[in-house]
Amino acid sequence: MNKVDLLIVNIGQLVYFKEPIRKVNNDNTVILENAGIAINDGKILDIGKSEYIKEKFMSENIIDAENLLVTPGLVDMHTHALFAGSREDELYKKLIGISYSQILKEGGGIYKTVKYTKGASFDYLKNRLEKTLKIALINGTTSIEVKSGYGLDLENEIKMLNVINSLKDQYDLIPTLLAHVIPKEFNGDYVDYFVNKIIPETSKLKLAKYVDVFCDENAFSLEQTRKIFKQALKYGFRLRLHADQIKYIGCSKLINEFPIDSIDHLENCPEENLEEIAKTNTVIGLLPASSISMLDNKKPKIDLVKGKALFALGTDYSANSAMISMQTAIDLAIYYLNFTPIEALAFSTINSAYSLRLENRGTIKIGYNADLILWDLENINQLGYYWGYNRAKKIIYNGKVINAQSI
Ligand SMILES: [Zn+2]
Structure with missing residues (x-):
């Protein structure tokens, strides 16, 4: 024996x-x-x-x-698990009908978290991320993607990515460099800065597998996203995309131009675009907790592509919607998006691992x-x-x- x-x-x-x-x-x-x-x-x-x-x-x-x-263990394919501060006040704003876009325009939302995160030390951020990862693991998440994007400038984006990488020995982490929003006060062209400073430095230090862009109203335009993606490919990164979450400005059309492993959110994606995506190997990242947290009753119109598209599930744990359990993501996939339990399991294991091109995991x-x-x-x-x-x-x-x- x-x-x-x-x-x-x-x-x-x-x-x-x-x-x-x-x-x-x-x-x-x-x-x-x-x-x-x-x-x-x-x-x-x-x-x-x-x-x-x-x-x-x-x-x-x-x-x-x-x-x-x-x-198999669960794979969380989309999180913003590293940030400082909290934004529970915005829950009240959303509950009385103030939209997420309005909160962002007034300097709240991501900008508020950027301020807290920039002011936080490496050790504070590391402790905070570790606590979040422990809760995720105890709830069954054995691999987890974590994005930067609350630093915005070179120093703070690198700080975030260094924190994420510092926990790689204990947790199966997949780090992503995220172009999140354009800073409110920035001297010069931020997209040029992101493309010529942040991408090359992240590549040199080998701090991320992916580059992701928040392509949407009040974030990055289609043209800006193209510039970032072109440079990301040149530096050897793989691509993920936040698309059509707040408003449809054409972002999901980018799957025809770039090799995108995962296109996430899509609450405002037209059905014909979803049908185009379903024909490809690009995974559609469904983030039901995030859809619900906007309190605007919008969810991706996926009925036509069920059984055709590659779907994956993620928590989208972030400073806007701090839900870290993949089991809850599965529950919501069943009760809110009407998938069967076995489909929800597939989307949380093999499909989410595939969306991150993970080897030896997901099954x-x-x-x-x-x-x-x-x-x-x-x-x-x-x-x-x-x-x-x-x-x-x-x-x-x-x-x-x-x-x-x-x-
Ligand atoms: Zn996100």
């Missing part, structure tokens, strides 16, 4: 996906009953029936899954990172039935076991 670091046996239902999912079917989805998994060196070593795993391997660490559900496969969730649920459909709380029992992150519930 082979001795390994960890065994999970007596899994009632093991659910994972073989490839990025447009429509869930028997060829691309695995639902294995009475399953077991062998884990060694933080990687998946073998998968099979529980009896087979018990016969073939031995370990000092055995988790008896007691016939419960096991899935359960020999050689892949052992990032798993043992749920306090009997089957995948209970993931939609029981909702609104942390249903993870144990999280396995890089082969290490974390108890999600202390009672």
Whole structure:
């Protein structure tokens, strides 16, 4: 018998996906009953029936899954998880009908968070991000994208990216340089500054995998986004895009001009543009908590492209909508966007990993990172039935076991 670091046996239902999912079917989805998994060196070593795993391997660490559900760990493909200060006052403004655009125009919103973040020290920001990442992990998020964008100038964007990179050993972080908004007071052309100073310096220091642009009214125009994307490609970055969130100014059309891995938000995207995106390998990032937090009753018009497009889910945790649980994102995908529990799981695992072009993560496969969730649920459909709380029992992150519930 082979001795390994960890065994999970007596899994009632093991659910994972073989490839990025447009429509869930028997060829691309695995639902294995009475399953077991062998884990060694933080990687998946073998998968099979529980009896087979018990016969073939031995370990000092055995988790008896007691016939419960096991899935891959969740991947949060869109967050602004690093910032200082808080903006609870704006919730009241939104509740009495003041729009997000109005709040931004009056110097609130992102500008307010930029002020706090610029004034915060590296250590303060690091502690704050670490606290957020811990909550995410305990709720099942084993990989997470984190954007800069609350620094705006070179010094503070680099500070943010350095903070994100400083936690890479403890958490599976994917850093993104974000062109968020144009500073209120800036001498000269900010797009030129972003393109000629911030992009080259971020590239030189190897601080980010992605460049993302907030292309929208009161943020970056189509032409400005083009300039940033061209330079980002030249410096070897991959591309993500915030598009059509506040108002439609044509941003989602950029998928015809650039190789964009993920196009997110799309609350105001015309249906014909969504149909164009659905024909490509660009992932549509759905951020239901963010849509709801705007309190303007707008959600992406995705009914026509369900079953056709590659969707992924993210929390969009930010200073505007501070919701960090991917389980809540799944709940909202089910109850607000009307996806099935198994679709919501696919969009939070294999599809969100694909949207970040992650290797060895997002599904359960020999050689892949052992990032798993043992749920306090009997089957995948209970993931939609029981909702609104942390249903993870144990999280396995890089082969290490974390108890999600202390009672
Ligand atoms: Zn965002």
